Amino acid sequence: MAQTQSLSYTLVITGAPYASQAPQTALGFASALVQAGHRIDRIFLYGDGVHLASALSCAPSDEINWTQAWSGFLSENGIPAIVCVASALRRGVLDETEQKRYGKMASNLVSPFEIAGLGEWIDSLKRSSRTLYFNAAD
Amino acid sequence: MAQTQSLSYTLVITGAPYASQAPQTALGFASALVQAGHRIDRIFLYGDGVHLASALSCAPSDEINWTQAWSGFLSENGIPAIVCVASALRRGVLDETEQKRYGKMASNLVSPFEIAGLGEWIDSLKRSSRTLYFNAAD
Amino acid sequence: MKTLIIVDKPPYGDWSGREALDMAFSLAAFDQPVSLLFVGGGVNWLRSGQNAENIKQKTVTRQLGAAAVFGIEEFLVDSEGLSAYGMAADALSADVICVEPGPDLYQQYQHIVCL
Amino acid sequence: MKTLIIVDKPPYGDWSGREALDMAFSLAAFDQPVSLLFVGGGVNWLRSGQNAENIKQKTVTRQLGAAAVFGIEEFLVDSEGLSAYGMAADALSADVICVEPGPDLYQQYQHIVCL
Amino acid sequence: MPLTQTGTELMPVLHVLNKSPNHPRFGYCLAALADNDALILIENAVFGLGSANRFRCRVYALQDDVKARGLPSPSAGEAIELVDLPGWVTLTATYSRIVHW
């Protein structure tokens, strides 16, 4: 089972923090990937997973804020992170461009996440060695 | 089965729009309640249901924006609507008070929803004739 | 790079099926071969006579109709799911291929997505 | 105004059980009688030896321990769920009453909440 | 009608079920039904109309959800009554105890 070759990965997260275990499992896996010397092409948030990119989430002081934890991990490792635009608009996760387009009073997308379409996911299927999914459990 | 007496109701919504059918089923039921001459004491959003109160959600032009639909219904009928504070903070639904308390860049709570604690729900159990729950389906 | 998108929940009660379908549409739009597999409760996407007007959603039948036009290659349906929900394969809203999902089916796809 | 809060999903995989427990704590804090019923996969809340440190969550055993202190009246557990998950009633992390959930049980509560 | 421990008479229960038949909670709901209870199937639970003989009490189903999903209306012999939203409201006013599964 030994495999020393370095591969490229995309992680798709579809489960929301505080509703599913998906973002935490994915972060543990992503850290282990980087440690093992693999490359992460991008993180792609889809469906309820887009809530992970909300800058407004506040965890109780004795719990981990998964948005901050992910945001820090992505920045430190220079990993691109995409939030699917269709999922994000419905669920109220907006960058400044979408805020203006829809005339909303605020934006709430946390850096370094960016909003883009499913084309980014398809690019992952074509180019990443592996595309993994982190869905809500039950 | 005839029942002409007017009763008071609390509706608890725990399923999110665009993830579950709960907010739409609840709105249809609430409209029928008002039509039938019953009183709605309050709407209480809990768990993932708090996403219904996000002012930033944008529906595609050919779909109903359930946040706007609910917001309009509540205002027209003068119905108090509460978002559970613990659920809301974790999921990034904030009013201006919580925005300041947590030093966040924006608030996103849609009017006439207000943030409060589970005490409001307990008050419903004590005072409303009926407390109904609208949960995610599967 | 053949992709299989699996839908295993009934329509209307939640959103996962719609978002799975959006993935299939996107693949087709980018000329990537994609098939849909309806399993378990998901077979109800193919029921004829749906009308979601009163629950203020879009009836999914029309979306499935568009799928063929947009280049989604096949609609596969789990025959066990059909019988569990009392549905006949010849009374569905779309042309389907009945299958028994198992290793022989899945090995034909490089990517398999089940939201 | 006796209330029964039902927990039917295992801990850690989703959040509904924690938010159900918060409801129970609130009732107790407002001196309202409340019991908890663990059914099906929910019986795993009572398993001894849990340690969620490595998945960066709070171990739920401690929360359940606080429940008794805070005035939650009873922990009821579905005996069928226990045997389905291979758990013995005398090896649980809390004092429980084994029950067979049915009309006789439910009729004792004015309010029943199942998130 | 059974008596509670405190001696007050309890009204029967209206059970509201919105889960598909293959969801564990569908079974928990079935196990909770008493003969004089009523059950209303809404949302994905209307897929359970076909297994109505498993219910031991009066059964209703929300018409809009049945129609949305293209399910056949219950036949006269099935003892299931389709109700609209006002009908559901009436049921909730009639039963003082309501459990949502």
Place this chain on the structure above:
Amino acid sequence: MPLTQTGTELMPVLHVLNKSPNHPRFGYCLAALADNDALILIENAVFGLGSANRFRCRVYALQDDVKARGLPSPSAGEAIELVDLPGWVTLTATYSRIVHW
């Protein structure tokens, strides 16, 4: 190893399952397993450790999720291997086709 229609040889599949044993998808996953596939149980799927004799392929389970839930470690006779996160990473690097249930 079976051949596809196009004649290329396919690598076996790593199945990643995170649903409880009573979730419908647990069964769909079981039905998808080939003898030379591998399965890793994570999150709530580790509650299925006890039914490991139903799996027809190699089975792993994520140690952190097993420990969090207080489940007993599999005995030597059960042919289930606990892996940590680096072990899961190695599995995903070894199998070129991965299905998440």
